[in-house]
Structures are given as C-alpha cells and as structure tokens.
Amino acid sequence: MEERAFLSRNHRSPELQNEWIEIQDSLKKSLISEDDFSWNLTINFDDSEAKEDQDSSECGEILKYVCGVDLSFSKTDSSVACATLVVLDMSTLEVIYEDSAVVELRVPYIPGFLAFREAPVLLELLEKMKKKELPSYPQLLMVDGNGLLHPRGFGLACHLGVLADLPTIGIGKNLHHVDGLTQSKVRQMLEAAAEDSSKDVFTLVGASGSALGAAMRSTQGSIKPIFISVGHRISLTTAIKVAKLTCKFRVPEPIRQADIRSKDCLRKHGLR
Template identity: 35%
Template structure:
C-alpha cells in the first residue's frame, strides 16, 4: 500500500504542535458496517533492542491472511514521552503496513483513539495520516474516567468521559470477569460504531482475535531478534 512520508518532529514542542494540528482533522463519525479486511496493529520493544511492529491482515470471514513486520532501531526512535507514543511507534507500524500485499479497509490499533489528552492517540494519528477508518483498543486507560461501574458480564460497556463530561469511548468487558479493554474511535468512525465493531470481532480470550494474533506475532518477532 502507498504510505505517505511520516513527519519526524525534532523536538517535543514540534511534536505537540503537529499533534494538535492533526487532532483538528480527526472525524468522529462513520460506520464500519460491511468492512471485512482489517489490519490489527501491535508493537513490542525491549530496552537496547529495535522496536518491532506487526500488522496482521485479517479477513473477518477467512481469518488471518498475512503478517507484515516493521523494525526501527532504538537509536532512531522518538523519545518515550507519555501522550506522544505515536511518534515513537508509528514509523514501525507504517513499515509493517507497507509489507502487506494489499491495503486494509480499516485499522485496529493497540492504543488510544480520541481517549487522549489532546484527542490524538496512536489510532487517530495513523488513521488521519493514512486516511483510513481506525479504532483504538487499549489494554490500559490513558485519559478519561468510566461513567459508572462496569458490570462483570461479557459484552458490558460504560462510557469513558473527559473531565468536562465529553464522551471519549468505552470501557468494555470482552469476556466475563476479565479486565476491561478501552475502546475509542481513532478516525472516520463514530463512538458507538467503534464499540459495536469491536463487539462483532471473534473473541476467545480478553483480546479480540485479530489483536491477539498481532500481540503474539509482535512478541515472537522481538524474541527472534535475540
């Protein structure tokens, strides 16, 4: 797939200005109805080693189709700063996506969408950069608070709210009794539509299957570097 050049800010101030500009381009509207082929994205990194990103091309009817990998040397990584993860991981994700034999219809990203202090988590950043619908599914919260207690039943969800009360996404229980996931739209997807899409994904464990496969592939690729 065609990948536009990714801007590499030279300082945190430049990254902040770029992040705020891109956040203004995020569209929190749209449906994933009819979307069949997605790319699930996950990354793995260990200090002193390159960062490895994986894009799993997954067909919702056929299952796993292809795995693309992207590797960026540690010395080339943007510094780790909370809230600026996309500048660190996105270059490797773009390499992984470029390695796929075809472009996905949407992105499912291990990380935040608009549930981010400036409204541009890595799912939104990649979605805007590639002009693709994207959804963030994070294992841990970053920004926002649940509207109320989350029931323990499978499929339960409560809204995540900003300090001002603006909806950002959902805390979502993918399996009964497991820790919640945090689902937020990245780009070109509505709030409810993002949650409903994640609910429709095959899920045998805590992570939806495409994301579980990406997580496993990323870990295996990192171990292979050793």
C-alpha cells in the same frame, strides 16, 4: 551510549515537545469522529440493533479485511522493537497476511507522544502492503493504543488513522487519566454493575461532559476491561460493535495476533 543519551535528552526538550503538540493539533483538524466508509457489517448478532445493520447491508461492500498493528520490545534493549501488521478475514478471524520489521527506535517513550515513537514504522508496513496492490489491503485498522481517549484528544490511533486515511479504532489495555476519568472510578462502575451480566459496555464521559470512549468487558465476569476509542473515520458505536465481533479473548483478535507474532519475531531474532 552517549549518542542515545543525547537523543533522549533532545526529545524531552520543551521546544521539541511543543513542536509535536503543534503537529498533533494540525493533524487533528483532519480527524473525522463519525462513520465515513463504504462497507457494512454483516455478521449475525443477537440484538435487534445489529439485525438492522445486517438487513441494511444486504447490498454493497462488506467489511472483510481488518488490520491489527502492534510493537513488542526487546527485553535487553528498550530501543529495539519488532513492529507487526496482520490482516484478518472478518468472517473467520484468521490471519491472511502478516509482515514484521525489527527496528531501532531513536525516539524514547514520552507519555502523550507515543505516535512519534511508533507511528513511522507502522505506516511503513502499511505503505509496503499498499504498494503490493493486494486485494486484502485493510478496510479497517485496529491499534494497540488510544484514539480520542488521550490527554490532547489525539492518540496513536488518531495519528495513524489520519496519516493512513483509514477508519481506525484505538484499543487501550490501560486507562490513562484523562478529563477526570480514573482507573478507580471505572473499576467502581464495573463492580457496581457486576451482577448485571448483560451490561458489558460503559461509555466513558469525562468531567467536560464529552464521551471519550468506552470500557468494555470482553470476557464474561471480567472486571478488567479494554478501553475503546475513536481513531478516525468511525463512530464510537461502530467501534464498539467491531470490538465485540473481533474478541475471542480479552483483546480483539487483530491486535492479539499482532502482539503474538511481534513477540515471536523477537524470539526468532534472539531478542526476547
């Protein structure tokens, strides 16, 4: 207990947090916020824009393997977690690969620095799969966490995406107050447009004028959106399309399945 308390105090020190900020700023130089991949989307949509995407993708690689990652924590010990990685077949949204690891996290949760707590174990799961040389290694990564929609514009999805060098989308369940954006403002926007059932996506533009992400009503009539943001090597437009394609429920299926299976893993180990 004394060691854990010492680690908690140490990780909250200004010196270490300044070091983490320097690491974020350094990694951010490699971040790509536009489409940078060889695959295409080929799933049928109802709108003409998506139809154009389908026509243009008749040749070449298609998006088939989408990965979701998430961590669930023990209810009795917040330092113990199960990290889970799943890969889904994009055409069926069925899980075709999964792996989990129960770990003790020595870095406490500190707002703005989630990646330093969660990224190492998630990267290990990705690296483990990569070493197996499986054909289902993901073409796209979806993260339960924010990307550019972050106080310093470099959330967990960006951190993982840059280090794994994968196109990555951040999916947040809650909105952090960034660049003047607040929960109440987004809620007002959703309520004002509630009568327009065709309007399910709203670009989130901060006080600086930058588009930081999008709020999406993923289930009909919902005023509790998910928050989509660019992680790495993908544009916000494409990130929104992928989120729409992968939503059976409120949360995109890759992340939902990772969450379900990480909780199941904890239960199997008697930790939940």
